[in-house]
Amino acid sequence: MYYPLPPRPCSANRDYPRQTTAIRETRVTEPLLRISGVTKTYPGVIANEDVSLDIHSGEVHALLGENGAGKSTLVKMIYGLIRPDSGGMQMNGAPFTPTQPRAARAAGVGMVFQHFSLFDALSVAENVALGMEDPPRQRDLAARIQDVSQAYGLPLDPHRIVGDLSAGERQRVEIIRCLLQDPRLLIMDEPTSVLTPQEVDILFQTLRKLTDEGVAILYISHKLEEIRSLCERATILRRGRVVGQCVPRDSSAREMAEMMVGSSFAAPARTRRDLGDVALEVRALSLPPAHAFGTALRDISFAVRRGEVLGLGGVAGNGQDELLAAISGERRAARDMVHLSGDPIGHLGPAARRGKGLLTVPEERLGHAAAPDMSLTENAVVTGAQRRALVQRGFVQWGTARRFAEEIIAQFDVRTPGPDSAARALSGGNLQKFVIGREVLQAPNVLVVNQPTWGVDAAAAAAIRQALLDLAADGVAVICISQDLDELMELSDRFGALNEGRLSALRATDALSVEEIGLMMGGAHGMVMAHV
């Protein structure tokens, strides 16, 4: 049994006694959802082992854990996507065994996924109708969408095409899709990863309004500060097991992080560096979008010096991928738009740019930075061919390539049986360490990384950030594109934000406030704040 906690501890009252009989009495009501002793195994992995937790109406309950801790498996079971091997769930005291999402929805469970399932070419109302068992007429539905969006402070026009919406607005579509079904439990999977600070505020106000109405929210995240400000209780998972529960407001972010990781880890050390010459310069870079829903790059100019870390923030889909492709050479631009150490390279392809020392790590690990079904040795050849001389007279030197892969594995603490493992078999964090290490060990002049710690566990993220800082200390120019503002603040000397394919003015990070960053990122896309 876990110690019972008040459903809504008052954050103002820090001295709130934790375990008194008085509080026990407030807990006579049945929990909305009780999960008891749930276990789910996959071949070779125990995803959930004897997980128990209670979720009460009107609370925001955080589910904390590193990647691979079993958070997704647990919520998928609640949402009826997978079935537990043993253990059970109760909803309002009655057995709850959803065999498919439809059953879970009927029981009042709604879920907003991390990756949206929306059709770009359809309107908001059409997208919502697609998810419904028995959709009403478009006109009625549009009216209902408008009602719900106003009631909960989520401004959204039902007639707009989803392809034109920002990530924050797309998320609103998913939330409204759930709210239309009057859920009693709303599951949110890392909802703020795609939002600006202002959009996060709007979302939090909506969530608080929902809990005031008695809706329970199961909130998955690894952003600890955000959990501390929003959630009443937190359950922490590690390697599939519940390792603790806490009241986030009464715990420090560091305490929670250490519970997640199971050990303490060092924060990256950043030292002042002397900046060298300009290593990479982008001049008035403009590129049309590569596909219908891509982002055009508009007149982007910046320069990075040796030894400097430039952080580029912005909400996803504002030109990050396009900028990386233009720098890596996957998309060619005019000759003079990109300069490396003073030489124009805008017209060169990826291999030629690598030869000159411009190395990149794209966001997507599987399928872009690495080939999923190929071994780590083969993946080492993907970008190491030029600088590590892995190809000679047209023939791949597999022995050298294997030693290179082993070197990456050893130096970057990649947990894997060996260089023959397929990239797909590695966890996100380990594969990310591998693809970052692959570039770092090629002695770059300029390294550009996109979302270096996306979906990576805390310990691996710390190691990756440290590697980037070490590289800068050695006089490499580093550009870090990320949506994690904490990370950018921690790493970068200067900060700029991408918004609709434009780059804001670059500012020194030490002097920036969160509000300023929000404005640089384009605010909440011209939206008014919620009126709740």
Added chain:
Amino acid sequence: MVRLERRAKPSALWAVLAPLVAVLITMCAGGILFAVLGKDPFEAIATIFWEPLFGEFAEFYRPQLLVKGGPLVLIAIGLSLGFRAGVWNIGAEGQYIVGALCGAGVALAAYPAEHALLFPAMILAGLAGGWAWAMIPALLKWRFGASEILVSLMLVYVAERLLKAMSLGVMKNPDGMGFPGSRNLQDYPSAHNAEIFADTGLHWGVVAALIAVIASYVLLSRHVLGFHIRLSGQAPRAARFAGVSPGRLMLFCMGVSGALAGAAGLFEVAGPAGQIGISFNAGYGFTAIIVAFLGRLHPVGIALAGALMALTYIGGEIAQGDLGLPAAAIQLFQGMLLFFLLAVDVLTHFRLQFARKGTM
């Protein structure tokens, strides 16, 4: 309830086992098919798989294994490069025909001059003809993004028309008493792709197929181009990231598969077939697709699969003659092989999960 669960990595065991299991299932399903047609299934299967190798007239049939297998392997090797890179040349049959027409055209133009370089010139013409025919879909895809699958397939029918026009027109044998078809190149020593050792079935096309097997093995396992081909097929974005130009790689793969199919056509018309005729093409270009997949797109696998498919061709002909099986039944049999292979292949990437009851 049975469910499919994705394996952490493709099963190496099933990658090898799948073709064998597929052959077994095909034998069973084929047996049922033959039984429904009113034939003894065991006899029919034995006729197809046993008779050509160890039967009464095996002496006569065994060389045929090389004769039929040579072009299948040569075409399949070319196709496999493209298939590995995600380039789907389905029109090898057309490239095979055009290669044969070009090669035979050189010989017929030179007739009756004898020259040692005539046959090498014919090979070059065959390669060039197949290459050029494959360049049509390749360039259309490169320039306009047209599906190479549809265009290359449709060009097969164009090539078949061309074949008929040639056998009735320009290439018709002037001494043929009005019958359609060209002169017989077997009677033209400089142009004849004769057996290297008599009665073995080993002609220059078989040698070319063996060279192609070895070259493609080296290319795929050692050369950076082969690495880029595999990378493009498995992760196109990673390939572009590595610096591969998808357009150029597509042109290369289409070109090689077309050229090899064209060469196969030339070796066939100058050797076993002997002449350009209305029904010159025997479906090697299509069967080679099955061979490529049955051989796991691996050079050695393709060599083995080519032998197996050659066996069904020969066995099928025997079964037609001895048991009166319709020709379509044999084609169906070959098609089933690919069908079951693709089905069994699921087990390479997924495992079957039998849900236990009463666990909830």
